[in-house]
Amino acid sequence: MSTVAPPRPAAAPQPPARPSAGHRALGLWLRWWRRLTAMRTAIILLFLLALAAIPGSLLPQRALSQNNVSQYFADHPTLAPLLDRLYLFDVFSSPWFAAVYLLLFVSLIGCVVPRAVEHARALTAAPPPAPRRLLRLPDSAALPTPLAEAAALDVVEEELRVARFRVVRRSGDAGPELSAEKGAWKETGNLLFHLSLVALLLGLAGGKLWGYEGSILVTEEQGFCNSFQQYDTYSAGPLVEGGDLTPLCVDLEDFRAEYEEDLTAASFTADISYGAPGEEGRPTTIGVNDPLRVDGDRVYVTGHGYSPRFSITLPDGTAFTDVSAPFLPADQATMASEGALKLPDLGAGTDDQLAIEGFFAPTGVLQGGILTSIDPRPLAPQVAILAYQGYLGLDSGLPQSVYSLDADQIERGRLTEVGRANLSVGETLELPDGTAITFDGYRQFAALQFSHDPGQLWVLGAAISLLLGLLALLLLRRQRVFARAEPAPDGGGTVLTVGSLTRGGGESATRFAELTDRLRTALADRAPAPPAPPSGGAAPEPEALPSDR
Structure with a gap:
């Protein structure tokens, strides 16, 4: 006798397996990656980058002019500290600008590279x-x-x-x-445009990381070597070290400024000699739009001015001849300039230091007893000077400008005014202690800027290919x-x-x-031609109409 086994109960349905935390994190990362690499996101980031650059154009930047930033702090003592906390005086090196820049870079690469691979396949299909x-x-x-x-x-x-x-x-x-x-080149132009934009961003980033520039005022018959210790202002990328600077020395032999009839500047040209330290210099002439180019480095003329020359004779007969200092233009139209000359070492037997604060007029006239300039050309050079004696504070450890005296030293009485005068060339100011200050004339100086940008050729090539891609995108x-x-x-x-x-x-x-x-x-x-009628014999007569029969 056989027995039938009872039916086995059906297994209860199992709930679907929940994704693990790792899978959920991976899915979330992929979703954000697709959003970041979408073309819409790249366009938004490009707009944000242009928007972020606006404060860098409207507000003074420390990398370009520390003096203008200091003046802004003096003019806006309440607003300036708030803007400084937002890095608005260092826009292009700020963390938020770098973040937008990096996101745009990643978005373009993630968007364009897959499209480029797909387009390469489509070209051969x-x-x-x-x-x-x-x-x-x-x-x-x-x-x-x-x-x-x-x-x-x-x-x-x-x-x-x-x-x-x-x-x-x-x-x-x-x-x-x-x-x-x-018309497949239309899509090629589209990809070339975006790839060139990526290359342009790479070139600009490389120039900022490995580039540097410095500015210095050089008086005629003087020079400088490419060392950050000699520059008046110097800025360098985070990957630049002191030993990376190009070994180059430049001597300014002569400077010429030409003016139009309305006294506007027509051209600035400087005769210089350049070469590696210890080598004989090679002569050349540079101008505002005609820089010296040496192995990718450039030396520009960015401005000019005058350096008054003085001879100083101390009471004991010690003479200092051909002493000069650049006076910075206060009025570009007439080149009226202001500056200071400091002599901390006057020799043994005296603890006092001498300083001259002055106003130089290339074409000077007296208006109400005040010296002013009416022409930027040196037709009648004059200088108004104030002589001080005392302690200059150069060894105090506090920074101070080489183009002006420390007002704090004057207010505290450490520098005392001992004489003032308006001098023409050859005239002398006698101080109470017998020191004689003679105005001997002037020399011109040139504002030179040394620039090293390893990404400039890369940026130029990327800009040209970007334009070519844009033309193909628009015309094809x-x-x-x-x-x-x-x-x-x-x-x-x-x-x-x-x-x-x-x-x-x-x-x-x-x-x-x-x-x-x-x-x-x-x-x-x-199309084949219709068959021609048969040749030879009389043509058949037309059939008579019924009315003719």
């Missing part, structure tokens, strides 16, 4: 097959012709190849067909043409169905009409 219903395309037409199917497609292929289409012939279910396309059109040959319904000849798809232009209907006109003409030229 054949045009797609013709759609099943060509007459549903926006631009389509049916062209009857007495030619055979293959001969009709031969005519279309010839016309399209003349127009520089890539053509592929296929045998479809509905009959022989043809696919053609051109992507167009596909399909054609299919089918037997005519009446059994005589062929019906040629032609369709077109055009991207990047609003003239698709006009272009398609021109194409169909050329095809009709070519098909008519290839």
Whole structure:
């Protein structure tokens, strides 16, 4: 006797497995990565980068002019500290600007590189097959012709190849067909534009990381060597060390400034000699828009001014000849300049130090007893000086400008005014202790800027390719043409169905009409001629009409 086993209870349905924390984190990261690498995000970041650069254009920047930043703090004592906390005086080196810059860089790379790989595959791929219903395309037409199917497609292929289409012939279910396309360089231009933008950002970043520049005022018959210790202002990238500076020395031999009739500056030219330290200098002439270029480095002329010359004779007979200092222009129209000359070492036997604060006028006139300048050319040079004696505070450890006296030393009485005078060339001011200060004339100085930017050629090439890509993107059109040959319904000849798809232009209907006109003409030229009437013998007489019988 057999027994039947009782049915086993069905297993209870198991709940779906929940994704692990690692899978959830990976999914979240992929979603954010797709959002970051979307073209819309790249455009938004590019707009934010341009918006972030606006404060750097409106507010003074420490990297360009520390004096202008200090003046802004003096003019706006309440607002300036708040702006400084937001890095608005160091916009292009601020953390938030670097963050936007880096995000834009990553977004462009993540967006463009996959598209470039996909486009490279599309360039080698054949045009797609013709759609099943060509007459549903926006631009389509049916062209009857007495030619055979293959001969009709031969005519279309010839016309399209003349127009520089890539053509592929296929045998479809509905009959022989043809696919053609051109304008793939439009997408190439689009990718070239974005890849060039990435290269441009790379070049600018490289120039900031490994580049440096310094500015210095050099008086005629003097010079400088490329060392950050000699520059008046110096800025360098975070990856630049002192030993990385190019070994180069520049001597200023002569400076010339030419002016128009309305006294506006026409040109600044400087005769210089340059070379490595210890080598004989090579002479050349540079100007404002004609810098010295040496192995990628550039030396610019950015301005000029005057350095008054003095001779100082102490009571004990000690003489200091040809002592000068650059006076900075206070008025660019007349080149009226202000400056200071400091003599901390006057020799043994005296603890006092001498300082001269002055006003130089290239073409000086007295107006109400006050010296002023009426012409930027040195037609009648004069100088108004105030002489001080006392303690200059140069060894106090506190920074002070070389172009002006420390007002704090004067207010505390450590510097005492001992004389003042307006002097023409050759005139002398006698101080109470017997010190004689003689105005001997002037020399001109040039404001020179040394710039090292290893990314400049990279940026130039990227900018050129960016423009080429933009031209291709704007001027080229992507167009596909399909054609299919089918037997005519009446059994005589062929019906040629032609369709077109055009991207990047609003003239698709006009272009398609021109194409169909050329095809009709070519098909008519290839069509066989009608049979000629038989030759010889008399032509048959026409049959008489019924009314004539």
